[in-house]
Amino acid sequence: xxxxQPITLYxxxxxGHSHRAELMLRLLGLPFxxxxxxxxxxxxxxxxxxxxxxxxxxxxIDDRGTVVxxxxxxxxxxxxxxxxxxxxxxxxxxxxxEVQRWLSVAQGWLAFGPARARIIQxxxxxxxxxxxxALAQRLFQVLETELSDRTFLVGENPTLADVALYSYTSVxxxxxxDLAPYPAIRTxxxxxxxxxxxxxxxx
Ligand SMILES: N[C@@H](CCC(=O)N[C@@H](CS)C(=O)NCC(=O)O)C(=O)O
Numbered sequence: 001x002x003x004x005q006p007i008t009l010y011x012x013x014x015x016g017h018s019h020r021a022e023l024m025l026r027l028l029g030l031p032f033x034x035x036x037x038x039x040x041x042x043x044x045x046x047x048x049x050x051x052x053x054x055x056x057x058x059x060x061i062d063d064r065g066t067v068v069x070x071x072x073x074x075x076x077x078x079x080x081x082x083x084x085x086x087x088x089x090x091x092x093x094x095x096x097x098e099v100q101r102w103l104s105v106a107q108g109w110l111a112f113g114p115a116r117a118r119i120i121q122x123x124x125x126x127x128x129x130x131x132x133x134a135l136a137q138r139l140f141q142v143l144e145t146e147l148s149d150r151t152f153l154v155g156e157n158p159t160l161a162d163v164a165l166y167s168y169t170s171v172x173x174x175x176x177x178d179l180a181p182y183p184a185i186r187t188x189x190x191x192x193x194x195x196x197x198x199x200x201x202x203x
Contacts, residue, residue, distance in 0.1 A: 006030075006031040006033050007025065007030060007031070007032040007064070008033045008034075008035055008061065008062040009022055009025060009032050009033070009035070009059060009061050010035045010037050010049070010052065010058055010059060010060040010061070010062070011034060011035075011036070011037065011058045011059040011060075012036065012037055012038065012039050012058050013036070013201075013202050014202065015039070015059070016118075016167035016168040016171065016201065017058065017059060017071040017115075017167075018058045018059040019167040019201045020071050020072075020075065020106075020163055020164055020166065020167045021059040022034070022059075023166065023167065023198070023199070024074065024075050024078050024079075024088075024160070024163050025078065026197040026198065026199055027088075027158075027163065027195055027196070027197045028078060028079075028088075028197075029197055030078070032061075037049060037058050039057075044056040044058060052067055053070075055069065055070075059074060060074075061077075061078075063077075071106075071164070072103045072106060072107060072160075072164055075088075075089075075160045075163055075164060076089065076103075076160065079160055087157060087158075087159070088158070088159050088160050088163075089159065089160050090154075090159065098154045098159075098161070099154055099159050099161045101161075102153050102154070102160075102161030102164055102165060103161065103164050105139070105164075105165065106164035106165055109138070109139040110139060110164075110165060110168050110169070111168075112132065112135055113132055113133075113134075113135030113137075113138070113139045114132075114136040114140075114168045114169060114171075114172040114175055115168040116132040116135075116175075117129060117132035117133045117136055117172070117175030117176060118168070118175035119175075120132060120175070121174065121175050121176050122174045132175065133175065133176060136172060137177070140169075140177070140179075140182050140185060143169070143184075143185055144182045144183075144184050144185055145184075147184040147187075147188045148184045151188075151191065152191065152192075153188075158191075158192065158195060162188075163192075166192045167201055169185065169189065170189055170200065170201060171201055
């Protein structure tokens, strides 16, 4: 799709929340300008940024005046705005609910499990590593079972569910969680990595 003025993504390259928004832009083939917000230098606390998101977190997008904060809100916005085929966010009530279920998992189990374990282990944030790792293992046991009989999280085709879950699952080893015991998860990660436009998280 051609946009006269690209979407601006305010993000931080090492953030999985930010990566999932960036990944969606890439998978939809949308041009965007990336504006780095250095969250470890406090750039999310400036008045300018907090006008975009008073919660002071990345990612945020500005689509030519439409400002959307929160990674999963961004996924939903982009799918509704730019995916005319309704492939990424099904229109039927059951399909939409299936996708929403995983978006909730992304903002719950995934955030408090693998994402938190990573921020503790990789960035030295002081929180309970064992508790985060235990949540991660529980989540990955469920994911492993669910992925054992399907190609993507909601059936045979990729949806927002896969985009929302991919980023922090792919870097879970950085939080001390080995993915070796989860072959179905590793196969699914590779499938997402094979989608046209895919670009991974920097190490
Ligand atoms: N619910 C938000 C959470 C985003 C989030 O926690 N972002 C982190 C980076 S991974 C952040 O900006 N942290 C800065 C801070 O809390 O000061 C979303 O999904 O976008």
